[in-house]
Amino acid sequence: MSEPAVVVNSDATEAGGTGKVMIEVAGMDKFFGDFQALHNINMKVGEREVVVVIGPSGSGKSTLIRTINRLERHDRGSIIVDGVELTDDIRNIQEIRRETGMVFQSFNLFPHLSVIDNITLAPRNVRNIPKAEAEATAMELLERVKIPDQARKFPGQMSGGQQQRVAIARTLAMKPKVILFDEPTSALDPEMIKEVLDTMKDLALEGMTMIVVTHEMGFAREVADRVVFMADGEIVEVGEPEHFFTNPQEERTKLFLSQIL
Amino acid sequence: MTNLPSNTTEANLVGEEPIVVERSTAPSTTLAPVDWIKQNLFSNVRNSIITLIVGALAAIAIYSGVRWIIGADFEIVRVNLRNFMIGQFPRDELWRPWASGLIIATTLGLVSGALAHNAYDTAQQMGVPAHRDSYPQLVRRFWPLIAVMIFFVSFARTVLPYIGLASVFVVVLLFREIGWRLPASFRSRVVYVGAILAVLSMLVIAGTSNLGGLAMGIIAAVWMASEVGRMTPLPGMAGTLRTFGLSALAFVIAYFVVALIPFDGFGWEDWGGIHISLFTMVIGITLGMPFGILLAIGRRSNLPVIKTASTIFIEFVRGVPLISLLLFSNLMLRNFFPLSFEIPADLTMAIIVITGFSAAYIAEIVRGGLQAVPKGQTEAAQASGMSPGKVQRLIVLPQALRAVIPAMVGQFISLFKDTSLLSIIGITEFLRVTDVANAQPAFSGKQLAPVTYLFVAIGYWAFAYTMSRESRRLETKLGIGVR
Numbered sequence: 001m002s003e004p005a006v007v008v009n010s011d012a013t014e015a016g017g018t019g020k021v022m023i024e025v026a027g028m029d030k031f032f033g034d035f036q037a038l039h040n041i042n043m044k045v046g047e048r049e050v051v052v053v054i055g056p057s058g059s060g061k062s063t064l065i066r067t068i069n070r071l072e073r074h075d076r077g078s079i080i081v082d083g084v085e086l087t088d089d090i091r092n093i094q095e096i097r098r099e100t101g102m103v104f105q106s107f108n109l110f111p112h113l114s115v116i117d118n119i120t121l122a123p124r125n126v127r128n129i130p131k132a133e134a135e136a137t138a139m140e141l142l143e144r145v146k147i148p149d150q151a152r153k154f155p156g157q158m159s160g161g162q163q164q165r166v167a168i169a170r171t172l173a174m175k176p177k178v179i180l181f182d183e184p185t186s187a188l189d190p191e192m193i194k195e196v197l198d199t200m201k202d203l204a205l206e207g208m209t210m211i212v213v214t215h216e217m218g219f220a221r222e223v224a225d226r227v228v229f230m231a232d233g234e235i236v237e238v239g240e241p242e243h244f245f246t247n248p249q250e251e252r253t254k255l256f257l258s259q260i261l
Numbered sequence: 262m263t264n265l266p267s268n269t270t271e272a273n274l275v276g277e278e279p280i281v282v283e284r285s286t287a288p289s290t291t292l293a294p295v296d297w298i299k300q301n302l303f304s305n306v307r308n309s310i311i312t313l314i315v316g317a318l319a320a321i322a323i324y325s326g327v328r329w330i331i332g333a334d335f336e337i338v339r340v341n342l343r344n345f346m347i348g349q350f351p352r353d354e355l356w357r358p359w360a361s362g363l364i365i366a367t368t369l370g371l372v373s374g375a376l377a378h379n380a381y382d383t384a385q386q387m388g389v390p391a392h393r394d395s396y397p398q399l400v401r402r403f404w405p406l407i408a409v410m411i412f413f414v415s416f417a418r419t420v421l422p423y424i425g426l427a428s429v430f431v432v433v434l435l436f437r438e439i440g441w442r443l444p445a446s447f448r449s450r451v452v453y454v455g456a457i458l459a460v461l462s463m464l465v466i467a468g469t470s471n472l473g474g475l476a477m478g479i480i481a482a483v484w485m486a487s488e489v490g491r492m493t494p495l496p497g498m499a500g501t502l503r504t505f506g507l508s509a510l511a512f513v514i515a516y517f518v519v520a521l522i523p524f525d526g527f528g529w530e531d532w533g534g535i536h537i538s539l540f541t542m543v544i545g546i547t548l549g550m551p552f553g554i555l556l557a558i559g560r561r562s563n564l565p566v567i568k569t570a571s572t573i574f575i576e577f578v579r580g581v582p583l584i585s586l587l588l589f590s591n592l593m594l595r596n597f598f599p600l601s602f603e604i605p606a607d608l609t610m611a612i613i614v615i616t617g618f619s620a621a622y623i624a625e626i627v628r629g630g631l632q633a634v635p636k637g638q639t640e641a642a643q644a645s646g647m648s649p650g651k652v653q654r655l656i657v658l659p660q661a662l663r664a665v666i667p668a669m670v671g672q673f674i675s676l677f678k679d680t681s682l683l684s685i686i687g688i689t690e691f692l693r694v695t696d697v698a699n700a701q702p703a704f705s706g707k708q709l710a711p712v713t714y715l716f717v718a719i720g721y722w723a724f725a726y727t728m729s730r731e732s733r734r735l736e737t738k739l740g741i742g743v744r
Contacts, residue, residue, distance in 0.1 A: 071640050090649075098646035108641035112659050114387070121655065122645035131491075152386040167641075174645055 012238045016225045017046030021080075022178055022209050023068060028077030030063055030233075037063045038233045041077070045178070048207045052220040052241075055230035056256055061213040064230070065180040068211070069100045082177055098126060101171030101179040105186050107163045109155035109170070115142070116151040119170045127174065134173070141169040145199050161192030165199055172203075179203070181212040217261060221245055229253050329711075335416065337709045338716050341698040342416045345716070348533015348689045357466050357527070358536065359425050363432055364462035370433040372455035374440025375448040382445070393441070396434070405730070409723030453484040464519070466527060474519040481515035482508040529608040533689035535720055537608070541615060541690075542677040548616040549676075553623025554662075558653060560628060571624070578621035583614075583679055590614040591686040607686055619676050626668045630661030663739055670732035674725045681721075692717055 015021045023045040030038035038060045045051050053061045066072040068079060070086055070093045079086040081096045110118050119141060120134040129137075142148040145165040155163055164184055171179055181200065185193045197219050204210060204223045214220065220227050220241055227244040229237040229252075237244070237253045245261075248254050292300065302312045338345070347358050377393065384391035400407060407430075414426045440451060460476045467473070489504045532540070559571030578586070590610040598604055634657050642652040662669075684693035695713035698704060 069644055071644065094646050094648065097644055100644075102641075102644040104637060104641060106637055108635075108637040110638065110641070110656055110660075112663060114383075122642075122647060125651050125655065126646045126648075152383075152388075154387065157387070170645070 012043040012226070012228055012235050015044040015046030015049065016051075017049030017209065020047040021045070022047045022049070022082055023211070024078075024080040025064075025068070026078050026080075028067065028074050028079060030060075030067055030072060031075050036233060038067070038074075041235060043228070043235065045209060045211060047177075047209055049225045050204045050208075050210045050212065050223055051226050051228060052224035053211060053213045053228045053230060054215070054217070054220060054256075055236075059230040060233040061230050062182050063233075065102075065182055065211050065213055068178075068180060069097050069102055071102075098174065099177045101174060101176035103164070103167050103171055103179065103181045103184045105183040107155070107160070107167045107187070109163055109167055111155050113154075114151070115153055115155070115158075115166050118155065118166060119173045122170070123173050138169070138173060141172050142166075144172075144202075145169045146195075159192060160188045161195045164188065164192075164196045168196075168199055168203070178209045178211070181210060181214065183213050183215070185214065185216055215260065217245070229256065231256070333712050334709065335712060335716075337698055337704045337707075337712055339416045339418055340703070341694065341701075341713075342413070342418075342422075344534060344689075344694045344697060345691065345720075346413070346534045347536045348531075348694070350531055350533070351527060354527065361462040361465045362425070362429060364458055364465065366429045366432040367436050368455045368458040368462070370436030370438075371440040371458075372451055374437035375443055375451040376440075377437075378441045378443075379445075379448055399434075402730075402734075403727060405723045406727045409719060412719065450484075453480060453487075456480045464522075466532075467529065471520065474516040477519045478512035478516035482512040485511035529606050532608070534694055535691040537683070537688065538677065538680040538691040539724070541608075541612060541680045541683065542673070544612055545615045545619045545676050545680075546673055548612075549619035549623055552616065552620035554627050554658065556620055556624035557627035557631060560624065561631060574617075575621045575624050578618055579625065583618055584682055584685060586614045586618060587611055587682055587686050608683075608688055611683055611686055611688065615676070615680070618679075619672065622672050623669065626665050626672060627661060629668070630663075630665035631657060633664050634660045666739070667732055667736055670728055674728050677725060677728070678721060691720060 021044050023043070025041050025043045028038060028041040029036065041064060043051075043064075053064065055061050063072055067074045068081065068086075073088075074086070082099055084092060084096055084099075086092060086096055109115075110121070113121065116135060116138050119138040120129075120131070123129040123134045123137065124131060139148060139151065142151055145168055147162055147165055150158060150162060150166070155166070158166070168179075168184075184200070185196050188196060193216070197216060200210070200212070200219070201223055212219070212224075222241075224241045227239060227241050228235055229244070229248075229250075231252045237248065237250045239248075244253075245257065248257055303309045350358060381391050381393060394402065410426055410429075414422045417423065440448070443451065457477065457480055460473060460480065463476075464473045486504055486508045489507055529537075556571045556575055559567045560575065562568045562571070590613065591607060594610050594613075595604045638656055638660065639652055642656040643649075647655070680690055681692040683690045684696075689697060695710060695717055698713055699710050
């Protein structure tokens, strides 16, 4: 190894993308009872940046992104999304949730509503967009995720991959500034993972700000601007994908990568 | 995609479910009767013994039943048929119950036709096989109800009831056809029209009262609110104010229009028979449902006052027999009214009690349904920025209610049978008419009680069984239990 030694970088507070900070997490702790799930998380995500969070299960990755839209309440520190600080005030929470989309591992489509109603529900009820306009947007989004013919179906009639693409369209319908992906492909059969990842790649190329919790290392390598490795509720190592996968510095990172690759 | 039918979401929220899951049953291989008997009834020694014992018992029951019916004298039912149906309603005002019945038939036909068409359209859009019920299929679907109505009328001594029943059937079918053919935009509003017609049918009998005005006003306000919601909503406070203002205006207008009609009608004290049993059940359900849903949500509330109050109410009412509550309404509730206040009729107070009673049970059923909705559903709705109220109303409740339909209908059936308890506070409901009839000079001491009880039992059974069948049909349609 003739390369100069790289200093281990566990500092995630240099926002990428356009440089404008979209999400800022500072000194954040999260407890579940006595168990501390997150330790002193400091992270910034820039506009148009794609950050992939990896790590063993139980490392707090999902908890981290769930605190950003207050599906979990953080106990210490601060979270600021696009200039709005997340407090206990319901109006603040709603404002952040409006601008922050989330895609879940188990899709969480609404089974009692058709695909088009799933997509138009939030725009119509949160943004007060007229029905016709909301449906036109929904059809465009379905084109974009390549399933326009499924608009009248119900979630139960579709494959997992199709459901997850509807879930992405549902999130996009709110025109969010950030999308949080919580292991979006973990509940899918292998042959469907690609169609969902392709949709996510398209989004990244179009400049969407994304935080993606995933085990898909290929995706991380290809799409991520930065990779954040978490273990035991801490950010252990941060880096660009190339550096991260070829030349990890921390022992825990090396161990994890050797297990997963 | 601007020409999408506007009814789908509304239809879903109203509850007529579009998913038509045609469950293919295993192809039944037809066997010759002899082979079928051999295979199913006498396949082995144990099966044969069971068949013989059950067969013998059934034969004994049928034999003695038939022998008793042949010997029985149904004159008491013939004489009292009117009492069984409508109690002591003034004889020269009989057109009122008939008119009321025809209005209800109109409502049923119109609403069922329109909703069936909506469900059919939605199923077609989804590419699910759907069909419109043909008349023979309708008859098969509602045969217990049709049969029992014909059975009731067969005891009539004049021709008028036959004509009346025939016109009820004709009106139902006619308006079902009309409801089916209404344009889609009308069909999504037909529930409100139906509700207004239903209250109207009450007004024909009971006359205009403040209650009638109140009911009409509430319907008008809800209708207005949904119309405003259908139009391009104005965001923020202005939209809310407009919705609220227009709804309040609709309420006031409807209330005064009804209150201005100068007709006092016939009060509840004149009512009786199966009419009052059905009426009490319908009121108990329509008022108990919203109240029960609120109680269920209240019991899960984070606010200690609401949570405790809901829990105390539910647990108190569920822990006390309905009879004691009814007696309480009759003997004690009047003491709670201010002296200047006119004490309501016995039936009014009984209905208050029955509404509260069914609400407590419905609340527990709904609570089970609420718990069954996965947490991810709430999270997905919250994550999109919906307010807590909308998360409950648009996401959690529709799924919860759907899951508890069978239990809910079970509750409705037992509520219907519980209306027989109204007799102990002196209301001549369906079952109580048997006592009245057997006390008449012409029949007293003739041991005719079994005849009248049989008649009443058949009446209760037909309505309860129809509800149970419809519930199972809905269950199949919704795919509950076949997830």
